[in-house]
Amino acid sequence: DQQVKQNSPSLSVQEGRISILNCDYTNSMFDYFLWYKKYPAEGPTFLISISSIKDKNEDGRFTVFLNKSAKHLSLHIVPSQPGDSAVYFCAASAFDSWGKLQFGAGTQVVVTP
Amino acid sequence: DVKVTQSSRYLVKRTGEKVFLECVQDMDHENMFWYRQDPGLGLRLIYFSYDVKMKEKGDIPEGYSVSREKKERFSLILESASTNQTSMYLCASSPQGGSDEKLFFGSGTQLSVL
Numbered sequence: 001d002q003q004v005k006q007n008s009p010s011l012s013v014q015e016g017r018i019s020i021l022n023c024d025y026t027n028s029m030f031d032y033f034l035w036y037k038k039y040p041a042e043g044p045t046f047l048i049s050i051s052s053i054k055d056k057n058e059d060g061r062f063t064v065f066l067n068k069s070a071k072h073l074s075l076h077i078v079p080s081q082p083g084d085s086a087v088y089f090c091a092a093s094a095f096d097s098w099g100k101l102q103f104g105a106g107t108q109v110v111v112t113p
Numbered sequence: 114d115v116k117v118t119q120s121s122r123y124l125v126k127r128t129g130e131k132v133f134l135e136c137v138q139d140m141d142h143e144n145m146f147w148y149r150q151d152p153g154l155g156l157r158l159i160y161f162s163y164d165v166k167m168k169e170k171g172d173i174p175e176g177y178s179v180s181r182e183k184k185e186r187f188s189l190i191l192e193s194a195s196t197n198q199t200s201m202y203l204c205a206s207s208p209q210g211g212s213d214e215k216l217f218f219g220s221g222t223q224l225s226v227l
Contacts, residue, residue: 002154002155004155006155009153034215036216036218041122041220041221042220042221043117043203043205043218043219043220043221044156044203044216044218045218046215046216046217049215089155089156091156099144099146099158099161099163099169100158100161100171100172101156101158101216102172103148103155103156103157104155105152105153105154105155106155
């Protein structure tokens with residue numbers, strides 16, 4: 001059973017607006033969370049991460065929010081740009097399972113002009 | 114430019130064939146990983162290796178084996194390919210002690226088993 005869930009397979013957003021991608025997890029042992037971005041015909045690339053000791057991490061246009069009590073994290077992209085059109089994967093790891101990142105199914109983001 | 118290179122972009126094999134997927138990284142990373150990506154399931158870890166000749170099972174190792182004879186090379190082996198192994202295979206690497214578990218991925222090999 002998937003421990004990391006991205007329930008929205010796709011998201012369409014206008015250029016300049018905010019993109020919000022959601023991710024839920026079930027394993028309370030997860031203590032580190034990452035977002036990866038994947039373009040067609042390329043491998044995923046690391047985007048941003050957050051440790052469980054924080055509730056927010058920001059890097060330029062990208063911000064990740066973590067709500068541990070709800071076992072929920074979200075990625076905000078502001079403002080969205082056409083180059084942000086890609087598949088975004090949420091991933092999580094537990095301190096006692098090093099190396100075994102658990103990935104969500106991904107969300108396809110399309111940014112329209 | 115540092116990279117993880119997978120030897121084939123596309124592969125078509127027959128059921129029962131032995132299949133080798135090769136991966137090479139030039140970043141001197143200790144850790145290497147094999148994932149498969151399937152629609153609706155995301156990336157699932159097959160095997161990983163944290164040192165030469167060392168290997169650990171991931172979440173879905175059945176039907177696969179791996180080989181790591183040199184630090185830079187990590188091979189995934191399908192002993193007898195089956196149609197349910199049709200998938201996108203992604204190799205990744207990371208440095209030893211990388212606390213953030215940031216992985217560097219190759220471009221993937223799309224394997225079709227007929």
